[in-house]
Amino acid sequence: MNQAEPPLIIALDFPTPDDALAFVQRFDHPEELFCKVGMELYYQGGPAVVRQLQALGVRVFLDLKLHDIPNTVERAARIIGGLGVALTTVHAQGGRKMMAAAVRGVRAGAADAGVQPAKVLAITQLTSTSPAALRDEQQVAVPLPDSVNHLAQLAATSGLDGVVSSAAEVAGMRPHLPDDFLFITPGIRLADAHVDDQVRVMTPDAARRAGSSGIVVGRPITQATDPVAAYQHIKSLWEEPIHE
Numbered sequence: 001m002n003q004a005e006p007p008l009i010i011a012l013d014f015p016t017p018d019d020a021l022a023f024v025q026r027f028d029h030p031e032e033l034f035c036k037v038g039m040e041l042y043y044q045g046g047p048a049v050v051r052q053l054q055a056l057g058v059r060v061f062l063d064l065k066l067h068d069i070p071n072t073v074e075r076a077a078r079i080i081g082g083l084g085v086a087l088t089t090v091h092a093q094g095g096r097k098m099m100a101a102a103v104r105g106v107r108a109g110a111a112d113a114g115v116q117p118a119k120v121l122a123i124t125q126l127t128s129t130s131p132a133a134l135r136d137e138q139q140v141a142v143p144l145p146d147s148v149n150h151l152a153q154l155a156a157t158s159g160l161d162g163v164v165s166s167a168a169e170v171a172g173m174r175p176h177l178p179d180d181f182l183f184i185t186p187g188i189r190l191a192d193a194h195v196d197d198q199v200r201v202m203t204p205d206a207a208r209r210a211g212s213s214g215i216v217v218g219r220p221i222t223q224a225t226d227p228v229a230a231y232q233h234i235k236s237l238w239e240e241p242i243h244e
């Protein structure tokens with residue numbers, strides 16, 4: 001992957017490091033991949049699985065969605081910062097002080113280890129959250145896109161580099177945020193495909209047109225009969241030139 005291109009990030013939601021590494025090695029050029037290590041794989045494989053992927057040249061998004069008091073988050077983020085990953089996440093709902101603490105922690109850890117600091121993304125509203133669940137379960141009275149937009153602005157003014165949301169909310173947020181702010185969007189499905197537990201979904205090409213900076217795709221690739229072909233197909237849709 002040309003690193004200047006907006007990335008297609010594969011969510012390596014596998015139960016063991018062996019599964020994840022075997023998956024990555026199906027590709028002729030693992031060094032062209034950008035992969036997400038989430039809770040399932042990290043809780044089993046720890047920092048070692050991150051380092052094994054990095055040794056294959058894979059760029060890593062370590063998605064642990066930190067959400068705790070600022071001191072705890074800062075100390076955990078310091079360890080993440082030392083791993084030399086490209087991206088990491090915290091929950092915007094932890095608030096301004098917690099998000100700022102995460103950025104401080106990541107930067108301190110990166111400086112200690114002599115690596116580039118990860119960009120820190122805020123989770124806004126999970127793509128599995130429906131407007132009804134936001135209203136009835138979380139008791140958030142504003143429409144879902146307004147809540148996402150509010151959390152994105154809170155993240156930006158807390159020093160974060162971007163947000164995670166559905167691609168459906170990107171166009172509404174962009175005008176209110178800095179030009180280099182990142183909009184990383186999971187909840188990607190091909191047209192007419194099973195959405196699994198996702199609610200706010202978009203196709204790869206619609207996400208691109210909506211202004212996503214990068215997409216995260218898991219099961220449509222990892223559970224495909226031919227994952228390499230599925231990756232290439234989704235990548236070609238994502239990278240299709242936009243015709244206005």
Ligand SMILES: O=C(O)c1cc(=O)[nH]c(=O)n1[C@@H]1O[C@H](COP(=O)(O)O)[C@@H](O)[C@H]1O
Pocket residue numbers: 011013036038063089123125126127128164165166186187188196198216217218219220
């Ligand atoms: O932080 C994330 O990456 C994330 C945020 C979100 O709102 N929704 C979401 O699906 N994700 C992650 O994106 C991936 C989506 O996987 P699939 O639904 O299998 O494509 C999973 O690893 C989720 O943990």
